[in-house]
Amino acid sequence: MPKKSKSKKEKRPALLEACQELFDTTDLYEVIGVRREATPQEVKKGYHKRSLTVHPDRVGPEEKEVATKKFQTLGKIYTILSDKEKRAVYDETGDFGEDDDVLDQDKDWCEYWRLLFPKVTVKDIEEFEKKYKGSADELADLKTAYIDAEGDMDIIMDSVLCSTPEDEERFTQILQDLTKDKELPEFKAFTKESKKKKSARQRRAAAEAEEASEEAKRLKLDDTDASLTALIQKRNKSRAARDDSFFANLRAKYAQPQKGKKKKK
Incomplete structure (x- = not known):
């Protein structure tokens, strides 16, 4: 993947810092476990499967803080890879532009997740x-x-x-x-x-x-x-x-x- 040249003083985007810290990689595709050529549906399934394992409601109290951070990070990744234009920019340059929608720490990611995936009875x-x-x-x-x-x-x-x-x-x-x-x-x-x-x-x-x-x-x-x-x-x-x-x-x-x-x- 082509990367934009960055100056030494330029900070790495906060989302990539979180990916490195929580998932030991800065590759958004690798974090959700799909190939770069994945279809939109495969991206959605990859996000869903990975987010299930760190959903805050599915872990113990001692793991909740880290799980919540991972869950939020996965949601932010999906907002990029599910957007045709943002994904194209990321594929081409390795950048995505951290707008308010991606960076919003107060966003209810659990509600966002529930809207994406139907309940199973x-x-x-x-x-x-x-x-x-x-x-x-x-x-x-x-x-x-x-x-x-x-x-x-x-x-x-x-x-x-x-x-x-x-x-x-x-x-x-x-x-x-x-x-x-x-x-x-x-x-x-x-x-x-x-x-x-x-x-x-x-x-x-x-x-x-x-x-x-x-x-x-x-x-x-x-x-x-x-x-x-x-x-x-x-x-x-x-x-x-x-x-x-x-x-x-x-x-x-x-x-x-x-x-x-x-x-x-």
């Missing part, structure tokens, strides 16, 4: 699950999980969206067929998995299912965003990494670009 998740299970998307995710986990079914079951213990037999058969047909490599972790390891996984799954059921009863879970948020917050305490992956990907699928009234689904 329990009903949304159920509808998504019906379409996802048995789809080409699920198969692609299963293959990727198998390769990344090198055949470890513990990781595979945690990685594939919407997976439940009832899906394990189906996943196993699919993977066995794919390895037999040489579409996937064979991994000992998969082909030689011990009965003890499989039983332990099934016991954990049963315990988690019971815990989730009890928690849903305690929260009187219904089809509202408030109930879903309460359940997410509860689950985050014990299964943060898995939940972050699940909800980041699920919300990203729902985070469609805002369209004018002329275009309705």
Whole structure:
């Protein structure tokens, strides 16, 4: 990326200083985890996925200050990369002009974030699950999980969206067929998995299912965003990494670009 020549006395823009301090890079694309050629929708998904991990409501009190700074910085980056003209200037010169909109420390970035991304309710998740299970998307995710986990079914079951213990037999058969047909490599972790390891996984799954059921009863879970948020917050305490992956990907699928009234689904 071409950079504007700067004098030694010229200060680096405050946003880039924040990027360096908080994310160890001054490349705006790198901060949100997308390539420079990313489409506007990919930029939005990248911002959404990264901001989910530092949302102030999703971290503990001891991490809240740093998370808030990161969340604000990501919002400022998105205001640049989502603006066609500002992005073009940044791509060409490495500069973007820190106007009041970008620098406004009092801007409600949480409200800005909520306006960009629709809420996901329990009903949304159920509808998504019906379409996802048995789809080409699920198969692609299963293959990727198998390769990344090198055949470890513990990781595979945690990685594939919407997976439940009832899906394990189906996943196993699919993977066995794919390895037999040489579409996937064979991994000992998969082909030689011990009965003890499989039983332990099934016991954990049963315990988690019971815990989730009890928690849903305690929260009187219904089809509202408030109930879903309460359940997410509860689950985050014990299964943060898995939940972050699940909800980041699920919300990203729902985070469609805002369209004018002329275009309705």
